Amino acid sequence: MPEFDLLTTTIIIGGLVAIVMSIVGYATLAERKVSAWIQDRVGPNRVGPLGLLQPLADGGKFFLKESPIPSHVDKIFYLLAPAAAMAIALLALAVVPWGGTTPxxxxxxxxxxxxxxxxxxxxxxxxxxxxxxxxxxQFQGVIAPGLDIGIVYVFALGSLAIYGVILGGWSSDNKYSLLGSLRSSAQIISYEIPLGMSIVGVVLFAGSMNLETIIAWQKQNGWFLMFQPLAFLLFMVSVYAECNRLPFDLPEAEQELVGGYLTEYGSLKFGMFMLGEYTHMITTSFLMSIVFWGGWSLFGLEEVFTDPIAAAVLKAAILGGKMLGFLLLYIVIRWTIPRFRFDQLMGLAWKVMIPLSLLHLLAAMLVRQYGWSNWALTAISIGLFVAFGLVAAFKKIAPNNTPRRKVIPKMLPRVMVG
Amino acid sequence: MPIAESDIKWIEAPKLGFLEQLYLPIVYDGLKTTIGHIFGKSKTESYPEQEPKLPPNYRGVHRLNRDEQDRVKCVACYMCATACPAHCIDIVAAPAPAGWTDREKYPETFVIDELRCIYCGMCEEACPVDAIELTTLYDLTGYSREQLVFDKEKLLGIFDATTKSGTDPVRSRSGALGPASETAKA
Known part of the structure; x- marks a missing residue:
């Protein structure tokens, strides 16, 4: 274990939280800007040059707005929910490496x-x-280095984040909020399974749940994206569902649920929910780049500098760049895929992703057990994906928009007119 | 009448093929579209900085045209005021001053309430001498209702302004009075 130094750790925590909060602020701006560009608009451009001070204005607005608490809510849980959402999202960052690490x-x-x-x-x-x-x-680019349960800790906190949503929906005493949080809990329970399963293959190969060790394995043997593309796909889809992002944003669903669990929240409390959500997006973007895209490694480019400080900065930049790429993908995907219907969402999780992830895990175990080449898993991975596509394309599916039972025409009573 | 069962036609969702069931090709297609739009040109008009390009037959604020001697072209025939469906034109006619040989009357006052006006262009159609015209001025603002009641001088001023800035309406035939006054001229 590296020695614990209160001062260094505090500085690192403070710096990281400050950076993550700034990224969150600019992620909201990027969300609006990129959405605008995709829709051939300009986007916010009035506050500061090119609208770059917009996050400050938004934050200031959240702070200065009146913050009414509806009289019908359960006050304790109503106030606890945004705090839980944000605190848990921030806690998950503790073990996620943001720079160069050694296992x-x-x-x-x-x-x-x-x-x-x-x-x-x-x-x-x-x-x-x-x-x-x-x-x-050695300098470790992570707040809590050497945590053996690494990824399990992230997952544990990631699924705790749903407590904020459920608490908020329940304590709001509002039909829309409740429906939103119920959808959310169903969705999270369904997608936690493929999320966890897709990671187990990686953990089997790296031989550790520690994220630094996983990066080190990839540095040595190649990125997991190459060996387990299917696991990456499953992980990404589940993570989109976990973050309540489109195409899986049913808990919020402005169109039919008036914002879902956020309905009764305003001002800073709403801001804290948003903060938690975007922090979650950042954490998961980090996870995707660390677990499947090799973390801070980039085809040897990370070793260009011999100077330790320059090397650390470069590694952090590589990892940060990958993270920002995934963050951008979140936004672009939002405007690319329409939202799933709830039964389609559940169907995708239980009929497709869970069986796929189980089969993939089985394949990973076989490859490990019999010492086959890593590329064998790549082939199996793609093969499984294609096989599921074939099954879906050629099996008989019951049409899902016709009524399940026969419609009994009701005769209206005859009314004499005139 | 209840809808008979035989009249109901259930439309089935189109069956997805193999590539569509894989989702990824479709998502790739969609991403191509969205990312293409990111680098496309924005269609937004940043209004105060960027003025809109209006068609020359746009119907904006009125103007009263001048003839080649810089006199008001109007002959106070009241045809515009009669044609106006919003009753926003108020003209007081007077005998033409001495030396105005091409007409008998001229408008002593010519007032248009720009707030009542519906910018239909009927005054312009009715005018026999092309004296009243709608310009491409669109940003009509004022601090009070009174400010937006335009009198003769103001309307002539709009003629000067639009002619100088080269934004004559496409219909404009400035200069001599129209064909209706030719007999008077002769």
């Missing part, structure tokens, strides 16, 4: 001493101390 050293094996009977502890301790000392001296 924590593996446990040291204790060998037998020269006499072959007693275990030689001193040598093992020596080696352990040396490895730990070397690890301690």
């Amino acid at each position: 924590p050293p593996k446990p040291v094996a204790v060998n037998m001493a020269a006499d072959g009977k007693t275990p030689d502890y001193s040598k093992a301790v020596q080696r352990f101390d040396a490895e730990q000392g070397e690890y301690r001296n």
Whole structure:
């Protein structure tokens, strides 16, 4: 374990939160700008040059707005919900690397001493101390380095984020809010499964749930995107559902649910929900680039600089660039795919993604067990995807817009006219 | 009348083929469209900075034309006021001053209430001497209702302004009075 230094950690936390908050602010601006460009408009361009100060104006508006609490709400939970949404989203950032990292050293094996009977502890301790000392001296671009459960921690907090939505919907005492949060809980429960399953294959290959180790594996063997494209696809789709982003934004659904769980929220409380949502998007974008796109590695480009500071900056820039790319994809996808109907959403999760992720996990286990080449998994991955497409295309599907039971025509009572 | 079962036609969703079931080709197609639009040109007109290009037959604020001697072209025949469906034109006619040989009357006052006007262009159609015209001025603003009641001087001023800035309406035939006054001239 690297030594814990309160001051450094505080500075890193403060800096990271500040950066993430700025990215959130500019993500909202990017959302509006890119949406405008896609729709052949200009987008916000009045506050500051090119509208670049728009996030400040938005934030100021959220702060200065009156913040009424409707009389019919459950006050405690109503106020707790946005706080939970935001706090949990920020907590998940703690283990996500944002720059160059080195994997924590593996446990040291204790060998037998020269006499072959007693275990030689001193040598093992020596080696352990040396490895730990070397690890301690290296700069880690992550708030909490060396956390062994890494990705499980992120997932645990990611699914906790839904508590904010459910609490908000329930305590608002409003039909639309409740419907929105119910949809959200159903959606999250469904998509957590393929989300977790798609990662297990990666964890099996990297041999660790620690995100730094996963990056190190990819640096050595190639990105997981190449070996498990299907897992990446499943992960990305599930993550879109987790973040309540289009095409899976049923919990908000402005068109039919007036904003869903956000209906009764205004001013800063609404702002905190938004903050949580965008922070979640940033965390998941980081995860996608770390787990499947090689983290800070980029075909050896990350080792151009020998100077440690320049190298650290470059690694952070590479990872940040990948993250921003995924963030942009979120926005572009929003205007590309129309929203799913709720039964289609559930059908996609339970009939397609869960079986696919289970089969993919099975394939990953087989490849590991029999020591086949990593590329075998690529082939299986693509094969599974195509096979599911074929099944869907050629099986008989019941038409889903006709009534399930026979329509009984009702005769209206005859009315004499005139 | 209830709808008979035989009259109901259930339309089935089109069956998706293999590539459509894979989703990805379709998503790729969609992304091509959206990303193409990102780099496309914006169709927004940033109004105060960027003036709209109006067609020359746009019907905006009126103007009273001048003849070649810079006199008001109007002969105070009241045809525009009669044709006006909004009753926004008020003319007081007077005998033409001495030396105005081409007409008998001229407008002593000529007032248009630009707020009552519906910009239908009927006054322009009715005018026998092409004296009243609608210009391409569209940004008509004022601080009070009174400011938007335009009198003769103001309307002639609009003629000067639009002629100078080269935004004559497409219908304009400035200069001599129209064919209706030719007999008077002779």
